[in-house]
Amino acid sequence: AQRVTQPEKLLSVFKGAPVELKCNYSYSGSPELFWYVQYSRQRLQLLLRHISRESIKGFTADLNKGETSFHLKKPFAQEEDSAMYYCALRGISGNTPLVFGKGTRLSVIA
Amino acid sequence: GAVVSQHPSRVICKSGTSVKIECRSLDFQATTMFWYRQFPKQSLMLMATSNEGSKATYEQGVEKDKFLINHASLTLSTLTVTSAHPEDSSFYICSARPTGGIRNEQFFGPGTRLTVL
Numbered sequence: 001a002q003r004v005t006q007p008e009k010l011l012s013v014f015k016g017a018p019v020e021l022k023c024n025y026s027y028s029g030s031p032e033l034f035w036y037v038q039y040s041r042q043r044l045q046l047l048l049r050h051i052s053r054e055s056i057k058g059f060t061a062d063l064n065k066g067e068t069s070f071h072l073k074k075p076f077a078q079e080e081d082s083a084m085y086y087c088a089l090r091g092i093s094g095n096t097p098l099v100f101g102k103g104t105r106l107s108v109i110a
Numbered sequence: 111g112a113v114v115s116q117h118p119s120r121v122i123c124k125s126g127t128s129v130k131i132e133c134r135s136l137d138f139q140a141t142t143m144f145w146y147r148q149f150p151k152q153s154l155m156l157m158a159t160s161n162e163g164s165k166a167t168y169e170q171g172v173e174k175d176k177f178l179i180n181h182a183s184l185t186l187s188t189l190t191v192t193s194a195h196p197e198d199s200s201f202y203i204c205s206a207r208p209t210g211g212i213r214n215e216q217f218f219g220p221g222t223r224l225t226v227l
Contacts, residue, residue: 044154044203044218086153095142095159095207098216102153 002027004087004101012107013077021072021104023061023087031089033063033070034098038084047072047085057081077108112138114206116219123194124227131189131222133204139184140206144216145177148201160187184209194226 005024013019025031033050048056050063050070061072070087087101113136123129133143141162146154158179159167166179176198178190187206191198203221 043220
């Protein structure tokens with residue numbers, strides 16, 4: 001069975017502090033992992049995907065197959081990073097849909 | 111960039127009526143669209159995969175006769191909630207994947223908030 005677990009519902013950090021949003025997954029096979037972000041009153045949008053190995057808005061995420069994790073990190077949080085963050089996975093083959101974790105609300109305090 | 115629209119953005123209806131929600135890909139074609147449901151402060155739960163020209167694939171526990179999906183063209187999928195009841199009140203979000211897209215990315219609509227009285 002495929003499952004995405006985000007253990008924290010809410011994460012509050014001070015501006016300038018490091019951020020780590022945790023994501024663990026279970027999947028029988030090789031999944032694609034994603035982080036999506038939803039800012040207040042906006043639609044869900046892609047933040048980054050593991051195969052791109054890129055840094056978006058200062059965020060990075062490394063896929064750790066041994067620990068089945070895909071934690072999202074940023075060294076210095078900004079107020080504009082406050083949002084809901086969803087970890088998601090999808091099978092590589094075919095038209096498989098995204099499966100989402102429950103999300104973590106990040107609140108950056110000035 | 112790829113844009114997905116939904117109409118209406120908000121709908122309030124009486125119990126027992128049917129409600130149709132449209133999902134359109136505005137600047138790309140989408141053979142496959144997805145319908146999600148989101149309860150307050152909860153995650154997106156996949157309801158069904160909508161395939162152009164064929165029957166939708168429903169997730170376990172989702173009643174296909176309750177949630178009718180029609181994907182009649184490469185830019186439009188509709189979700190009809192039949193005989194709606196208060197427990198159907200939720201936020202419905204569609205997502206579309208560009209046909210032949212290199213990155214296989216899913217783009218999301220803004221969602222439709224359904225309130226059944």
